[in-house]
Amino acid sequence: xxxxxxxxxxxxxxxxxxxxxxxxxxxxxxxxxxxxxxxxxxxxxxxxxxxxxxxxxxxxxxxxxxxxxxxxxxxxxxxxxxxxxxxxxxxx
Numbered sequence: 001x002x003x004x005x006x007x008x009x010x011x012x013x014x015x016x017x018x019x020x021x022x023x024x025x026x027x028x029x030x031x032x033x034x035x036x037x038x039x040x041x042x043x044x045x046x047x048x049x050x051x052x053x054x055x056x057x058x059x060x061x062x063x064x065x066x067x068x069x070x071x072x073x074x075x076x077x078x079x080x081x082x083x084x085x086x087x088x089x090x091x092x
Contacts, residue, residue: 076082
């Protein structure tokens with residue numbers, strides 16, 4: 001995102017244009033507070049998109065973990081190493 005810093009001359013704020021790479025238009029800021037609001041809104045949108053991406057990745061990893069867990073359980077049940085033994089018959 002291409003942003004231009006605000007300049008204050010004699011107590012008057014100049015109009016600043018903030019261009020967003022993903023948007024062909026630009027947002028015009030009439031005051032320092034307006035510029036801060038525009039930048040915070042853009043940051044909020046970026047954070048929201050990041051949260052959505054992390055949630056999606058989390059769901060994918062949970063699904064993969066379930067598959068791997070089931071695979072490990074199947075391997076363990078098929079292996080004689082992990083089979084339960086009767087401890088009473090071995091002691092006799």
